Amino acid sequence: MSDDLQKALAGVRAEIDGIDAELLNLLNQRARCAQKVGEIKAEHGEAGHIYRPEREAQVLRRLQDANPGPLPNEGITFFFREVMSACLSLEQPLGVAFLGPLGTFSESAATKHFGHAARLLPQASIDDVFREVESAHAHYAVVPVENSTEGAVGRTMDLLLGSSLKICGEVVLRIHQNLLSNETDLSKITKVYSHAQSLAQCHEWLNRVLPNAQRISVGSNAQAAQKASEEAGVAAIAGEAAATRYSLPRLAENIEDEPNNTTRFLILGKHDAGPSGRDKTSLIMSAPNRTGALYELLLPFSHTGVSLSRLESRPARHALWEYVFYVDIDGHRDDPTVKAALDELAGRAAYLKILGSYPVAVY
Template sequence: MSDSSINLDELRQRIDQLDGDILRLISERAACAQKVAHVKLAHDKDAVFYRPEREAQVLRRIMSLNEGPLDSEEMARLFREIMSACLALEQPIKVAYLGPEGTFTQQAALKHFGESAISLPMAAIDEVFREVEAGAVNYGVVPVENSTEGVVNHTLDTFMDSSIHICGEVVLRIHHHLLISDTTRRDKISRIYSHPQSFGQCRKWLDAHYPHAERVPVSSNAEAAKLVKTEWHSAAIAGDMAAKLYGLERVADKIEDRPDNSTRFLIIGSHQVPMAGEDKTSIVVAMRNQPGALHDLLEPFHRHKIDLTRIETRPSRTGVWNYVFFIDFKGHVDEPRVAAVLDEVRLRASELRVLGSYPQGVL
């Protein structure tokens, strides 16, 4: 035998040995997770098993320790799945998301909670909120903003009437594909289905390639994929998950107008989240209708050097031409300087509500 074949055999034996070590260590970790569950239940029968701040700390630690050759995000995704499977031994997480099955929101839910979570589709954003409020699920996942099309107003408006907390965030790179079924006649496509946001994110490509096709907005990209299965002259704009789920063929890949097209999703739940070390806070503020109100609102953040990451304005439901401000900033409400800023803002605002402090998205 040649030296190369001997070396290859040795390398394969080493891989087999490492696989055995990995298997043993994962099983040991899973057994330890089971012991954690028993300890928690012994002290509290209503114990909370999933801790967003703890998971974020673990994933950041893994990324900081990683030396390659796998990149840090890929390594963190592997550990996310290990943690998801271990958590399912304690108690499977139930997560409601904006459905139907195959949407980007489901993809975001699985990215954040792992494949071992039980994901349940809801027909509307407010239904996701209601399921969480009723305790039927542990968490919900809803879209809040897209890098191309901006804020998802329905999500912000639903927070105004809800006591739900924001527990986390996840950012998903959005790739849109033009999809057809096996019965579609490519040269006769005259109708394209998709969510209104997706049409906005692919506007230039559609104008260039299908300027005369009818654009029919539907409730989700997954719904668009389902409709294409029943028609011979239509296509859908949707992502990988919907294409695989409904057995559709790609006519064109990555047709979004901006290559960095991303959507941010919020994780909502009924519990407040302790500090994780790298946190964000979301608040909603109603200001008195007077000159300089916006300056009065933002000045304390500037003075205390708190980094604002987003500010949105929405019409108030208490009167015509009154507005509320949704603000995201870095930091946690339990930090002294954040608490000091919020105390100042309360004195200047007619109403302030903290929607949640939560770990900044790791993946």
Template sequence: MGKRTLSELRDEIDVLDKKIQLLIGNRAQLVAKVAQVKKASDDSSVFYRPEREAQVLRSIIKRNNSLLKDKDMAYIFRQIMSACLALEQPLNIAYLGPEGTFTQEAALKHFGHSVSTLDCVSIDDIFHQVEKGNAHYGVVPIENSSNGMIGATVDMLYSQNLKICGEVEIAIQHQLMSANQSQGITVIYAHSQALNQCQRWLNNNYPNTELKSVASNALAACIVKDEVGAAAIASEVALDLYGLERIAKNIEDKAGNVTRFLILGKENISTSFENISTSFEGKTSLLVVIKHESGTLCDLLEPFKQQGINMIQLEKHPIPGVKWEYLFLIDIEGHKDNKKVKLALTEVASRVLKVNVLGSYPIAVL
């Protein structure tokens, strides 16, 4: 067969596009039938299944042998799955606003762009909106690779009853922006975390400029839109969203800065899906309050060692409202209903003052 012309290649692409569109339509019809079956069997059926979505995305990545990168192929299917899920149950996701924050970016990365979003004024508000049923799920930051744990999120996990049902990671790249880059800068607005993450760069480039902390970087971008001599540290999305001009690109002090976000809901992830308790590619998070005695931390860790369970994270955090008392946020591999995990958690509960299993959930795929 001879070399095809540009016109012939485009005709072939058009044919493939029609086939792809038809197949996506067929998938949507099957999803609609799944919704009918769920509704007929149980009015309280949960339509969003993070463990199922994670398995589908992992399978897509595993079988990808195309010119597209694994993550790009998975992202395409993420959007297809999001649109199909909206046929079953349109989701409303609470995030830390205003529009253009990294938290909103995390929400859309995890759920896809076919969800509705509810911007909240604080991390506390996200929890409350989910608790009250105004949002199906909430997205909150839990830790940053440069600055560590987000204390406000840990406090709310301790005091509220929501469950963790997923996680998502976002690469954090900070842009310095203003309404008019030709004007001198007298003040820079940003979230306190962003100011910390860009501290060295700011000291070198704007040593005498006033730094003001605000609730979010997106709010900072919104403020400087109408303030002469003001600049903001915010995301690429906020730069375009608020019509600002870039002064400097990627000003974070450390490359590879990543924030991990949690997906919060009211339901635990079921173990009924294909023996998830034994084949689960995920983690379990728990909060533990130990006795104020010598050796109690060693006693806490021993059951996990005895059962051969890998501990991914162990973080100490002050107990809200209690002076010089601490809780531990722990992430372990495996599902809480796995036999060995259950044995370890039962033994831990007998050795500590309090243990709260926050949820078992898939490790972030995208």
């Protein structure tokens, strides 16, 4: 490196060193504040309630709004989650149960929400994930609840019906599709394997970039990746997890036509969250099996002007009702309009269970 360059860099590096020293002190000052919060709570007999999802959401939203750049909001959110995670774990490291093994989207969701200082507890099934928190082996659970292309995760929804756990947060993960192949040249690809849904998701991209390649649908994207790892001239459409599992290079990334392919996860705990200013409330309701029953159940929301962001029906496993309805509404159950809607609903529904109020996913 030239002396000229060295000299030019020295000034900027001194500036960076000064900033780092300030960052170091502020991070520790913040950690001491977090310790103080823990002490105050302990004095008031609330030592168990260290983690406040609503407070965390507020902090992150405020920082995103205030972020002047050049660091993107995603990076800023990542840091501050990690800062809060580290500060929290000085008090009480959080145990977080999720559907294992490692390298799944559930693990990404858990880390995205709780940061790297949390203790991850992978489980063999969604049932086990619920059980870990119910039996107090873990503080929180992370479970998938719906995918924007594949729809609801039935097992999670069925377990929510019977569980005592509350929803205290949600995480939305964007799911990307990639073209995976050991070939290094697109012109060598003669066959593309994937799940029919994934092929459909990348339809336009395939028309444009690989118009002559044969498209073959298989049972899963992982199966497609396996084929691509074994045969020449073959590519698979699959996500990050399959790419890493079969060590397949990504010949093209983010090839989905619709860029909003997401999976939504719920955070479950013993309590739901306080109001954060931008919240959702989830509930399960049912009515006797007669004409107009669902319509009547929706009236309270219409009366009070509360918006439904999701309505999903599932066959009931009791004899009493034919269907149960899973509903997400905008707002916190402590908001006056939401409270009014829920009070009215309680009078009409044969069955009503409030799963919890929680902050809308921060990013």
